[in-house]
Amino acid sequence: MDYRGIFQNAVDQLHAEKRYRVFANLERIAGRFPRALHRSGDTMREVTVWCSNDYLGMGQHDDVIDALCNAAGKMGSGAGGTRNISGTNHPLVELEHELADLHGKEAALVFTSGFISNDASISTIAKLLPNCLILSDELNHASMIEGVKRSGAEKKIFRHNDLEHLEDLLASADPLRAKLIVFESVYSMDGDIAPIEAIADLADKYNAMTYIDEVHAVGMYGLRGGGITDRDGLASRIDVIEGTLAKAFGALGGYITGSRALIDAVRSYAPGFIFTTALPPSIAAAATASIRHLKTSQTERALHQLQARKTKDALSAAGLPVMPSDTHIVPVLVGDPELCKKASDRLMDVHGIYIQPINYPTVPRGTERLRITPSPFHDDALIADLVGALTEVWNTLGIPFAGNESAEDARNDRIVRLPVSKAGG
Numbered sequence: 001m002d003y004r005g006i007f008q009n010a011v012d013q014l015h016a017e018k019r020y021r022v023f024a025n026l027e028r029i030a031g032r033f034p035r036a037l038h039r040s041g042d043t044m045r046e047v048t049v050w051c052s053n054d055y056l057g058m059g060q061h062d063d064v065i066d067a068l069c070n071a072a073g074k075m076g077s078g079a080g081g082t083r084n085i086s087g088t089n090h091p092l093v094e095l096e097h098e099l100a101d102l103h104g105k106e107a108a109l110v111f112t113s114g115f116i117s118n119d120a121s122i123s124t125i126a127k128l129l130p131n132c133l134i135l136s137d138e139l140n141h142a143s144m145i146e147g148v149k150r151s152g153a154e155k156k157i158f159r160h161n162d163l164e165h166l167e168d169l170l171a172s173a174d175p176l177r178a179k180l181i182v183f184e185s186v187y188s189m190d191g192d193i194a195p196i197e198a199i200a201d202l203a204d205k206y207n208a209m210t211y212i213d214e215v216h217a218v219g220m221y222g223l224r225g226g227g228i229t230d231r232d233g234l235a236s237r238i239d240v241i242e243g244t245l246a247k248a249f250g251a252l253g254g255y256i257t258g259s260r261a262l263i264d265a266v267r268s269y270a271p272g273f274i275f276t277t278a279l280p281p282s283i284a285a286a287a288t289a290s291i292r293h294l295k296t297s298q299t300e301r302a303l304h305q306l307q308a309r310k311t312k313d314a315l316s317a318a319g320l321p322v323m324p325s326d327t328h329i330v331p332v333l334v335g336d337p338e339l340c341k342k343a344s345d346r347l348m349d350v351h352g353i354y355i356q357p358i359n360y361p362t363v364p365r366g367t368e369r370l371r372i373t374p375s376p377f378h379d380d381a382l383i384a385d386l387v388g389a390l391t392e393v394w395n396t397l398g399i400p401f402a403g404n405e406s407a408e409d410a411r412n413d414r415i416v417r418l419p420v421s422k423a424g425g
Contacts, residue, residue, distance in 0.1 A: 239258055
């Protein structure tokens, strides 16, 4: 058996399909976000990052950095164990209280990543519910899909944000059967928003539980940064709200919030929680400082929305194929995996701008794109630089501008495509 050859063939297949991923070696510069140092071989230069999930730049906020350094100085670099074996440090307990308060829930549970929080929580909840039927949006993140699979429960996939299809599936199920609807608030590759209130209405009508992933919304929407459910006053309508500490909050980790009984059950039964070393106290303290700041400050959210809107408008005015988006996500259609990689490379090599290519399986074939995420720190001058760079790249590589090939048509292809396992962050 040629074990090495098997793995090499798998990698070669990715190269052949023009979707092999190359990681950019970046060194973020605290205090100068979104500027970073890019290292390639023996060379190093400054670049502008336009695709960070540190949406609000909180990873460089003075209060967050101070909290991290103070906790590390007092308690060291690691947690020292799992939550059950000496790893439940005081900053982590404080963080869970802060998260429960953020979403108006009785309790919260912190995991080492957003992927683990979805995988462990969905699988555990569905296993604990007798004969559970899971109803999952077709564009759910890979972590949610993995949790659904590992639960072993029967699943039905409803078309993306399609309330009629969801209701048909709910209506066909036994009224007395346990049902769990899992979906996201903001879908990160298209930037659209789920009809949360209507889904909650269907859950009430058909006696189903609801589980929402707010990872691309927490910190950025709502009066206190609790996400779309906070913005729309719907947090009390959702049974489980899941989020991340690694995006708008600028730290690391994932979490769920819900009733005390549900949180205690996941804490007690989920292997992905029980057998994993806890978050270090420094990370927990940094996340808590970020959450507390964003609960009261509207400055970051307001400027973020302003710069995101300016970016969309400027790109659209230049004729670039900006795909429709209801949020801060700015997807620009390329439509070809090889061109997408070439566009990303040219932006970096010629213009010093880093935007990673988004190819299959993160998005369906034929909708390959550059996913741009403006922040409050991407000022008007940086936006102008981006427009000029993208225009040059589009012209040089012969990528269609808007009007030559409709981005709207590409997005509408979702109604006939097969679901894909999203691998993006």
